[in-house]
Amino acid sequence: MRKNSKITTILVMILLLFILSGNGSILAERPYEGVEISIGLLDRSISDALRPYFGEFEEETGASIYMEQHAFDSLHDKMMLEFAAGTGYFDIVYNSPGYMGTLIENDYILPLDDYFEEYDIDQDQFLSAAFEINRHVGDETWGFPYLSDTTVMFYREDLFNDPEYQEEFEEEYGYELDVPETTDEFLDAAEFFTRDTTGDGDIDLYGFGYPQIGVAYGNLYIMPWIWTFGGEYYDDEFNSTLDQPEVLEAVEFAKELQQYQPAGVLGWEYGEHFTRFVEGDLAMSAGWFHMGLEVNDPDISDVAGDVGYTTMPYAPDSGLETGKTVLGGGGLAIAADSENPDAAFEYLKWMFGDQDRAVEWFLEAGGFTMPAVLEDPAVKETYPWATDFFPVANFALDNMAKQRPTLPEAHSIFEVTSEMWHNVAMGAQTPEEAVRTAHQRLNDILEPRQ
Amino acid sequence: MIDRLKDNMSRYSFLIPSLVALGLVAVFPVIYAVRSSFYSWNLHRPAAREFVGFNNFVKLVTDYTYVNSVSITLLYTAITVGSTMILGFLLALLLKKPFKGRNVVRALLTVPMIMTQVVIGLNWRVFMWEPDYGLINWLLRLVGIRGPAWVSSVPFAFIAAAITNIWFMTPLVMIIMDASLASFPQSLEDAAKIDGASYWQRIIYVIIPILKRTFAFTLLLRITIDFRMFDIVHVLTGGGPARTTQLLSIWVYNQALRVSDMGYSNAGAILMMVIISIICSIIAYFGLIRGGEQA
Known part of the structure; x- marks a missing residue:
C-alpha cells in the first residue's frame, strides 16, 4: 500500500515538473476547457455543414459548441427575447441585414474591429463584401465574415451567338449583338429577344425575367436599379432622396x-424565375450564388452548357463604372451579454478565418467569404460547369454588391419602395406620381431620425 | 344550507381546471393584446415601451394602409361569403336528389376543404393563375381570349384571391347545408308540391325559411373565417400588388412580424375584432335570436 502511494506521488511530481518546464503544451493549448459556446443560426444546410467541425474545435481548445437552428423569423424572435431578458443565452448569433439594425441599436451585439486587430485577422483574404455585409451606419464591423452573396446575370449564349439573330439585331439596332454592358444595350437586347419563336401568335421567349412579388421581392427588384442609376433611398441625415x-x-x-x-x-418568387430560365423561356435573368451554380448543371437545367455569366449592366450617365446589386448573406456577431466573447471570437477565427477549412466547408454545402475558395482546384473539380461563373461572382461581390438599408425601420421603407414600383408596373401610377408619393412616405418613416 | 353550499362548491371546483386552461389559452392573450394596444411597443426598441393611451387607435383611423385593408377585407368577405353561401346551397340541393355515384361526387366535392391552405395558394398561383402556363389562361386561349396576369395586376389579383377562396370554402357550406337538407321534413315539401308550388317556389318559400337558422349559423361561421383569411391570399399574392389584396390579417401580420410594431399591430387586431364582433352580433340577433323565434 505504502509502496503504491510512493509511486503515485512520484508520478504526480514528474507530471508537474513536465508541465512547469514548458512541455505541457497539450494542456496549455486548451485555454477554454469547460466553456460552452452557444450559437444561434438559420435552419439551413450551410449551418448543418458546421457540425462536423465542432469536435475538432473542442479537441483543440477545450470549448464545446452548442448550435441552435431556427427559421428566419423564429431566430429573430428568439434572439430578441433572450437579449431583452439579458440571459446570456447566445454567444454568437447570425447577423443578417434584416436583424442588424435592431441588434446594434439595442446594444445587443459587439463591434468586432478591436478583435480583428487583436487576433491579427488578415482581412485581405476575404472579399470586401464579407465585411460590408456586417456594416450598419458608419464603419464599424458588427460580425465575422460568414456568408457573401449577390446577384449575377445569366444569359443564353446560344441565342447571343446565333448568326441569324446577330444579323437581325444589327439590322434593327445598328450595332452588333453582344452581351449587354450598359442599361441601354440591356433594354435593346431584352426587347429584341422578346418574341414568338414558334409562330403561333404567342410570345414564348422573353428578354428578361426577375421575381417581384410582395414587399421583399418588389424591393429587391427596384433597389439595385435605383442604385445603378446613381440614386439612393436616403442621405446621411436620413432625409428621403427618392426625389x-x-x-x-x-x-x-x-x-x-x-x-x-x-x-x-x-x-x-425566386424559384419561379429560375425555373423559367432553365426551361429556356428567358434570354436573360439574374440570380443569387446557388442559382449561378445550378444554371449550367446538366442534371437541373435544360439549357445547361448554353448559359453565360456576366455582371448586371451599368447606367452610362450615372458616373458609376459597374451596375449595382444587392449584397446578400450575413455575418456572425458576438452577443454583448456573452460570458465568453473571447472564446466565441476564437471559434469564429478558427472556423471561418482558415482558408483550407473554408474550402472544405464550402464543399460540404457551406458558404464562402474568400475569393480563394472559388479559385480552389477542388471546388472547380466539383463544379466543372460553373468555372466561368466563379470569377464573375467574385468580381460582383467585390465591386458591385451594396449593403441594403439595415435600419430597424427597413421593412417599412421597403413597403414604400415596393409599393412605388408595383404601382408603376401595374400602370396605376406614373413614375413621377409614384416617386413623389414614395418620397413623402419615406420621409414620414424617417422623420424620427432626421 | 351549509350542506348545499358545500355541495355547490365541490361541484364548481371541478370546473376550475377547465377555467384555468381556458383563461390561459383564450382570455389571457386577448387581455394582453388589448393592454398592448395602448402601448408604443416596438420589438426593435423593447426598452422604449411606453403607455400612449388611444394614440394607436387614432393613428389607425388615419393610416391609409389600415383603412385600405379594412375596405378590402369587407369587400373580399362580402364576395367570398356571398358566393360560397349560394354555391354551397345549390350544390347541396343537387345532392339532395338520389342519383348513381352521389356519394362519390359528394366526397370529391369535399376534397378542396381538406387541403392545406398554403398548398392551395401555391398550387393555384403556379398551376391555375400563371399567365403563360396556367390552366385558366389556357382555357381562355381556347376561346380566343388572352387572359390577364392574374395574381399580379389590378383588379385581377383580387378576383383571383376571391375565386380561390370560393373554390376552397364552398364545400364547407355544401356539407352543412347537405346535412340540414337530409333532416328536412319531406312532408312539408310534398304538401307545397300538392298545393302547386314550383321547384324554385318550394325552395324559396318552404326550404329556405325553415333552414334560416342553419343559414345564419353558416353565415356567421363563414364571415369569421373569411374576415380572418390569411394563408391562401398571402401565398397567392403576398398582399400585393401594391396592397390591393392586403387583407386585415396580412396587415396585422406585417405590422407585428415585419415592422415589429407590436402595440400598433395589436391595436389593428383589436379594432378588427370589434368590427367582426359587431357584424356577427347583428347576424346572430336577426338570424339566430329573432329569426329563431319566428321559425
Missing part, C-alpha cells in the same frame, strides 16, 4: 424593361 432625378430615371427604365418580361413577374 432625386436618378431615382425617377431608374423607375422609368424599369417600367420600360417590364414590357420584355413575362406578364406574371409581379407574382413571381
Whole structure:
C-alpha cells in the first residue's frame, strides 16, 4: 500500500515538473476547457455543414459548441427575447441585414474591429463584401465574415451567338449583338429577344425575367436599379432622396424593361424565375450564388452548357463604372451579454478565418467569404460547369454588391419602395406620381431620425 | 344550507381546471393584446415601451394602409361569403336528389376543404393563375381570349384571391347545408308540391325559411373565417400588388412580424375584432335570436 502511494506521488511530481518546464503544451493549448459556446443560426444546410467541425474545435481548445437552428423569423424572435431578458443565452448569433439594425441599436451585439486587430485577422483574404455585409451606419464591423452573396446575370449564349439573330439585331439596332454592358444595350437586347419563336401568335421567349412579388421581392427588384442609376433611398441625415432625378430615371427604365418580361413577374418568387430560365423561356435573368451554380448543371437545367455569366449592366450617365446589386448573406456577431466573447471570437477565427477549412466547408454545402475558395482546384473539380461563373461572382461581390438599408425601420421603407414600383408596373401610377408619393412616405418613416 | 353550499362548491371546483386552461389559452392573450394596444411597443426598441393611451387607435383611423385593408377585407368577405353561401346551397340541393355515384361526387366535392391552405395558394398561383402556363389562361386561349396576369395586376389579383377562396370554402357550406337538407321534413315539401308550388317556389318559400337558422349559423361561421383569411391570399399574392389584396390579417401580420410594431399591430387586431364582433352580433340577433323565434 505504502509502496503504491510512493509511486503515485512520484508520478504526480514528474507530471508537474513536465508541465512547469514548458512541455505541457497539450494542456496549455486548451485555454477554454469547460466553456460552452452557444450559437444561434438559420435552419439551413450551410449551418448543418458546421457540425462536423465542432469536435475538432473542442479537441483543440477545450470549448464545446452548442448550435441552435431556427427559421428566419423564429431566430429573430428568439434572439430578441433572450437579449431583452439579458440571459446570456447566445454567444454568437447570425447577423443578417434584416436583424442588424435592431441588434446594434439595442446594444445587443459587439463591434468586432478591436478583435480583428487583436487576433491579427488578415482581412485581405476575404472579399470586401464579407465585411460590408456586417456594416450598419458608419464603419464599424458588427460580425465575422460568414456568408457573401449577390446577384449575377445569366444569359443564353446560344441565342447571343446565333448568326441569324446577330444579323437581325444589327439590322434593327445598328450595332452588333453582344452581351449587354450598359442599361441601354440591356433594354435593346431584352426587347429584341422578346418574341414568338414558334409562330403561333404567342410570345414564348422573353428578354428578361426577375421575381417581384410582395414587399421583399418588389424591393429587391427596384433597389439595385435605383442604385445603378446613381440614386439612393436616403442621405446621411436620413432625409428621403427618392426625389432625386436618378431615382425617377431608374423607375422609368424599369417600367420600360417590364414590357420584355413575362406578364406574371409581379407574382413571381425566386424559384419561379429560375425555373423559367432553365426551361429556356428567358434570354436573360439574374440570380443569387446557388442559382449561378445550378444554371449550367446538366442534371437541373435544360439549357445547361448554353448559359453565360456576366455582371448586371451599368447606367452610362450615372458616373458609376459597374451596375449595382444587392449584397446578400450575413455575418456572425458576438452577443454583448456573452460570458465568453473571447472564446466565441476564437471559434469564429478558427472556423471561418482558415482558408483550407473554408474550402472544405464550402464543399460540404457551406458558404464562402474568400475569393480563394472559388479559385480552389477542388471546388472547380466539383463544379466543372460553373468555372466561368466563379470569377464573375467574385468580381460582383467585390465591386458591385451594396449593403441594403439595415435600419430597424427597413421593412417599412421597403413597403414604400415596393409599393412605388408595383404601382408603376401595374400602370396605376406614373413614375413621377409614384416617386413623389414614395418620397413623402419615406420621409414620414424617417422623420424620427432626421 | 351549509350542506348545499358545500355541495355547490365541490361541484364548481371541478370546473376550475377547465377555467384555468381556458383563461390561459383564450382570455389571457386577448387581455394582453388589448393592454398592448395602448402601448408604443416596438420589438426593435423593447426598452422604449411606453403607455400612449388611444394614440394607436387614432393613428389607425388615419393610416391609409389600415383603412385600405379594412375596405378590402369587407369587400373580399362580402364576395367570398356571398358566393360560397349560394354555391354551397345549390350544390347541396343537387345532392339532395338520389342519383348513381352521389356519394362519390359528394366526397370529391369535399376534397378542396381538406387541403392545406398554403398548398392551395401555391398550387393555384403556379398551376391555375400563371399567365403563360396556367390552366385558366389556357382555357381562355381556347376561346380566343388572352387572359390577364392574374395574381399580379389590378383588379385581377383580387378576383383571383376571391375565386380561390370560393373554390376552397364552398364545400364547407355544401356539407352543412347537405346535412340540414337530409333532416328536412319531406312532408312539408310534398304538401307545397300538392298545393302547386314550383321547384324554385318550394325552395324559396318552404326550404329556405325553415333552414334560416342553419343559414345564419353558416353565415356567421363563414364571415369569421373569411374576415380572418390569411394563408391562401398571402401565398397567392403576398398582399400585393401594391396592397390591393392586403387583407386585415396580412396587415396585422406585417405590422407585428415585419415592422415589429407590436402595440400598433395589436391595436389593428383589436379594432378588427370589434368590427367582426359587431357584424356577427347583428347576424346572430336577426338570424339566430329573432329569426329563431319566428321559425
